[in-house]
Amino acid sequence: MESVWNSEVNFRKREALSKDIECDILVIGAGMAGLLTAYMLTKSGREVVVIDAKSTASGVTKNTTAKITCQHDLIYDSIIKEFGEEGASQYFKANQLAIEKYKEIIDEENIDCDFERKDAYVYSVDNTKSLEDEYIAAKKLGIDAELVDEVNLPFKVKGALKFKNQAQFNPLKFLQTISEKLTIYENTTALDITEEISVVTKDDIKIKANKIIVATHYPFLNTPGYYFMRMHQERSYVLALENAQDVNGMYKGIDKNAYSFRNYKNLLIFGGAAQRAGENEEGGAYEKLRKAAKEFYPNSIEKYHWSAQDCMTLDNIPYIGHYSSKTPDIYVETGFKKWGMTTSMVAAMIISDMILGKENDFSEIFSPGRFDMSASMKNAANDLMITAKNFIAQRIDIPEESLESIQRGHGGIVEYNGQKTGVYKDNDGKVFAVSTKCAHLECELHWNDDELTWDCPCHGSRYDYKGNWIESPTNKSLDEI
Incomplete structure (x- = not known):
């Protein structure tokens, strides 16, 4: 499995x-965010x-759909309600400047x-109310936006x-190109x-630095910061199709089980099947996309798939x-939610300005120190419930299945061998047995049948x-059994 970019x-x-x-x-993480930040600081004469x-x-970075946009689902109406027009304006200006x-x-x-x-x-x-609310918010902020009822997709909207x-x-x-001259x-x-x-480092090598930037996708340090209490992760799946439609734009649906579309050269990049990490035990995410692709584009040919x-x-x-x-x-x-390309540039601009002592007009809305309890309570409660459930499950749930199943x-x-075990049986019948305890904070891992991986839902x-x-936040492997 590799992306078209790769x-x-x-x-x-x-x-x-x-x-x-x-x-x-020192920048930790050589993805888009880390490399852009390093590039900007290097250009400013810093080591x-x-x-x-x-x-x-x-x-x-290699698995993105690579859209550079200030349109991040429906975001501006909610930011205005939670942080005011000034906060929403900062968010828009930062992402538009990133382009x-x-x-x-x-x-x-x-x-x-x-x-x-x-x-x-x-x-x-099926619903335009939220789109209309977002349009009103966009116009308040001076965004060049328009409500339309016809688009170049294989179904009516x-x-x-x-x-x-x-x-x-x-x-x-x-x-x-930009990484070539970086150390x-x-x-x-x-x-x-x-x-x-x-x-x-894991080899007990030490790197002394005046400033350190953690750009590891998910922070690997639990404290201080407590980011594990303030985020969860979601997976989404992508097909690159030949002999499909030129949609002449970038599209993201807001309905449940909606799809995303964009073209690259002669390919249509068709995505969807999003789910929380650890929620694909039975697999089938790619098959859902393939079934939809054949319905929308009967003559299409899958050239790549990735997640x-x-x-x-x-x-x-x-x-x-x-x-x-x-x-x-x-x-x-x-x-960065699902908008890492634009937000990587925003991050690079903000962090490089902070280190270089420059004024920045939009850093406040992105500050990790912000916390609006009313805006975050529902999501925090849901994340806490899922974490607690899987933390407890690792300790008390007794598996009914045996290796033969x-x-x-x-x-x-x-x-397996008298203990709770995660096992994979390859096509030749060889068994690979590992601990089901996540090396990060010991939640119970779930099997991902599409990608043959153990994923942590916490x-x-x-x-x-x-x-x-x-993938982080852990930086350790599982114990073999």
């Missing part, structure tokens, strides 16, 4: 860090080192990354809200940050700024069927 770009390999070093600024536990752009900043860098660096201006749409097949002059691109082609160490896993502002994972904050606004009030020299970029090519939780950590770590 199939087109190969980054040069970087060495792992092999000795203690000192630097001015920057980037480390990544795996390789450059090998995480969430223009991408274009500026692309022109300056002469990057061929298939950057295209496209209109963005959110649509509904009740209505759609169009934001004009947004953009899309190939993110890995873009990163290949990057791959296969260098950060485990901790000491009080002396040093990062300790992405996104951090969802309590109020749907990212956390960008100081990691906590107690860590003035440590910064965080996280909670697991079919070849599938996995599940069983009683905070989104993921492991392959052998127990190897795939």
